[in-house]
Amino acid sequence: MVNATKGLFISCDIPMAQFIVNMNASLPATQKFIIHVLDSTHFFVQPDVAGMIRSAISEFRDQNSYEKPT
Amino acid sequence: MPQVKIIAKNFMDMVASLPAIKLDMLYRNQFICEAILRSLPPLAKKCVLQMLYIDAPIPSKSLQEWVLADGFSKHNVAIDRLVQLRVFEVIDRKKETTYKLNPTFQTSLRKHLIHGGILPREPMPPNVIAILPTSEELDAYALEQWECFLLQLISSGQAEKSSSFGSSMMRIFQRGLLRQREKEAPRLTESGFQFLLMDTNAQLWHVIREYISNSEEQGVDQADLIAFLLELSFHTTGEGRKESWFIPTKLATNLSVSLADTTSRKQGFVVIETNFRIYAYSSSKLHCEILRLFSRVEYQLPNLIVGAITKESLYNAFDNGITAEQIVTFLQQNAHPRVAEKVPSVPENVTDQIRLWESDLKRVELTPAHFYDEFHSRDVFEAASDFARMHSGLLWEDAKKMHMVVRAEINMLMREHLHGIAMILYGIWMLRVWQRDEPGSSFDDLDSTAPWFIYTFLATGITLCLLTCLGHIAADSANGFCLFCYMVIISVLLLIETGIAADILLNSDWEKDIPEDPTGRFLDFKEFVESNIDIFKWIFLIIFLGQGLSVLLGMALRAFSPNQGSNYDSDEEFTQARLPLVNNHAQQSAYVIGEPPFVNKNETWNANK
Numbered sequence: 312m313v314n315a316t317k318g319l320f321i322s323c324d325i326p327m328a329q330f331i332v333n334m335n336a337s338l339p340a341t342q343k344f345i346i347h348v349l350d351s352t353h354f355f356v357q358p359d360v361a362g363m364i365r366s367a368i369s370e371f372r373d374q375n376s377y378e379k380p381t
Numbered sequence: 382m383p384q385v386k387i388i389a390k391n392f393m394d395m396v397a398s399l400p401a402i403k404l405d406m407l408y409r410n411q412f413i414c415e416a417i418l419r420s421l422p423p424l425a426k427k428c429v430l431q432m433l434y435i436d437a438p439i440p441s442k443s444l445q446e447w448v449l450a451d452g453f454s455k456h457n458v459a460i461d462r463l464v465q466l467r468v469f470e471v472i473d474r475k476k477e478t479t480y481k482l483n484p485t486f487q488t489s490l491r492k493h494l495i496h497g498g499i500l501p502r503e504p505m506p507p508n509v510i511a512i513l514p515t516s517e518e519l520d521a522y523a524l525e526q527w528e529c530f531l532l533q534l535i536s537s538g539q540a541e542k543s544s545s546f547g548s549s550m551m552r553i554f555q556r557g558l559l560r561q562r563e564k565e566a567p568r569l570t571e572s573g574f575q576f577l578l579m580d581t582n583a584q585l586w587h588v589i590r591e592y593i594s595n596s597e598e599q600g601v602d603q604a605d606l607i608a609f610l611l612e613l614s615f616h617t618t619g620e621g622r623k624e625s626w627f628i629p630t631k632l633a634t635n636l637s638v639s640l641a642d643t644t645s646r647k648q649g650f651v652v653i654e655t656n657f658r659i660y661a662y663s664s665s666k667l668h669c670e671i672l673r674l675f676s677r678v679e680y681q682l683p684n685l686i687v688g689a690i691t692k693e694s695l696y697n698a699f700d701n702g703i704t705a706e707q708i709v710t711f712l713q714q715n716a717h718p719r720v721a722e723k724v725p726s727v728p729e730n731v732t733d734q735i736r737l738w739e740s741d742l743k744r745v746e747l748t749p750a751h752f753y754d755e756f757h758s759r760d761v762f763e764a765a766s767d768f769a770r771m772h773s774g775l776l777w778e779d780a781k782k783m784h785m786v787v788r789a790e791i792n793m794l795m796r797e798h799l800h801g802i803a804m805i806l807y808g809i810w811m812l813r814v815w816q817r818d819e820p821g822s823s824f825d826d827l828d829s830t831a832p833w834f835i836y837t838f839l840a841t842g843i844t845l846c847l848l849t850c851l852g853h854i855a856a857d858s859a860n861g862f863c864l865f866c867y868m869v870i871i872s873v874l875l876l877i878e879t880g881i882a883a884d885i886l887l888n889s890d891w892e893k894d895i896p897e898d899p900t901g902r903f904l905d906f907k908e909f910v911e912s913n914i915d916i917f918k919w920i921f922l923i924i925f926l927g928q929g930l931s932v933l934l935g936m937a938l939r940a941f942s943p944n945q946g947s948n949y950d951s952d953e954e955f956t957q958a959r960l961p962l963v964n965n966h967a968q969q970s971a972y973v974i975g976e977p978p979f980v981n982k983n984e985t986w987n988a989n990k
Contacts, residue, residue: 313753313799320750320776320786327744353777355786361747368745378693
């Protein structure tokens with residue numbers, strides 16, 4: 312019969328998708344969070360990694376910014 | 382100016398929520414009728430004016446003839462608004478609905494048309510005339526007070542001393558705009574920041590709305606307050622009234638003007654250039670603070686504030702809850718007259734870049750959801766995906782592999798629906814097998830050899846599907862009738878279940894009550910149950926206990942929190958109820974359906990609390 316899995320659905324653009332796949336690959340096997348890779352812009356992941364993904368993305372974004380020293 | 386319209390509409394929503402008696406009393410006042418007329422959407426205004434002198438009710442079809450075909454949706458919106466404000470009275474006859482203008486409203490508006498709109502004023506005694514302030518002084522005073530109030534809002538985030546406003550009034554106005562954490566100074570909330578960037582009229586309406594919602598606690602009647610405020614807005618600036626001689630300023634008179642959604646241009650002061658630098662020709666502290674919200678202020682000269690919009694300053698603003706649209710609208714509305722004539726008043730590269738920076742923060746969307754796979758057949762998959770699409774819960778699907786992702790909120794409904802679909806399909810399959818095995822019998826041959834078992838099975842499946850739809854509609858719209866139907870159907874099903882269970886348990890000859898089943902499926906099922914009677918006894922006991930407990934819990938929750946509908950609880954106990962009665966699958970896979978809802982019952986209960 313039908314199988315239902317609970318989790319988080321991620322929808323993003325292709326560069327961010329690669330970033331998430333990379334992050335997943337760099338984690339040890341017990342902490343890997345991607346359950347299914349649906350296509351190049353959608354993932355299905357464990358439900359409790361939302362905060363971790365968001366903080367990793369904002370860290371990545373901050374590395375790209377330059378603030379003029381005042 | 383969409384912002385003002387939204388806020389004014391909120392005020393009108395508050396008016397519309399008054400009880401009918403008070404609304405009728407309000408409509409006796411001509412000026413209130415005019416204010417309400419001004420706030421209506423244009424089509425509604427047209428309808429009201431056309432029906433002003435018609436006394437007989439008009440069928441809704443004739444009303445629709447006044448509109449072209451592509452305006453039907455706006456027409457319906459207008460009619461809904463009118464009915465909501467009780468300006469239109471609906472008379473439902475058997476074949477068609479007819480509308481009639483509220484008679485009190487009608488007479489007041491007619492009088493207003495005929496006699497004109499001058500408020501009765503008493504002539505002022507000469508000693509008062511001498512001390513009347515001039516209009517410039519009035520404007521300056523109004524501006525100063527308003528700026529003071531807004532600065533109070535910003536600077537209470539920095540804990541400075543308060544101004545001359547009454548402290549209780551300040552608390553009322555700041556409710557929802559300020560948030561106070563323990564041991565910290567009060568901080569502005571998201572809506573607080575958005576409030577600061579709004580147009581003055583929108584801010585005024587918001588404040589008035591807060592004041593009115595708070596008036597109930599003070600013991601002042603809402604209707605009287607609304608009447609007073611609306612009447613106040615019709616005075617012209619600078620004229621006094623009666624004994625206590627209050628003089629309405631521009632702020633007040635603009636209230637009713639803003640209802641009609643016309644823009645009142647005040648002098649802009651901001652010049653923004655294509656190199657992202659801002660020059661604000663103003664000496665007001667308030668303007669400086671507002672600019673500091675989203676830009677980096679670099680210098681402040683006696684009449685000029687110089688700053689720049691940077692990515693960091695914008696990220697700061699976005700963290701505080703301000704949206705890019707609000708910033709762009711603020712810049713456009715406050716553009717200095719020199720640049721205001723240019724099209725566009727804010728350079729496109731600046732607006733585009735602000736929006737791009739905002740969307741950069743939203744690159745990844747996370748939605749809690751459930752992943753469905755291992756569908757047995759394509760029909761089940763398609764039916765399930767149609768159901769999910771209908772309830773706008775389908776997030777992703779792959780038709781080839783038969784996988785789909787569905788929002789977490791409709792997961793319960795999906796499960797029930799899947800049960801229903803599975804039962805329907807199984808029933809159809811059984812029917813086909815039976816017809817194949819007995820080629821002689823036709824549909825005329827019903828009576829006792831009819832495969833009642835299959836038909837009951839099919840009927841239950843269909844009822845289950847319909848019930849999920851009904852439950853979803855009832856939960857969404859909170860329509861009393863839908864909820865009532867839902868409850869009735871569930872109680873009927875529960876009664877049938879109890880009846881059959883009692884019959885089986887108490888009556889040893891129960892098999893004689895049930896007509897003969899030609900398919901033999903029922904016999905198979907009976908043998909299966911009897912061979913595993915121990916397990917089944919425990920399962921049935923647990924399920925009945927579960928049902929009883931959930932009913933009790935539902936009643937207890939309802940007693941403690943009257944807002945909670947019993948829909949969700951009954952959804953779950955319903956899932957439990959159906960399973961034992963209809964656990965008629967001869968296959969072992971029946972248990973797979975049975976188990977997950979049983980296991981998830983506890984988690985979903987906790988989630989629902």
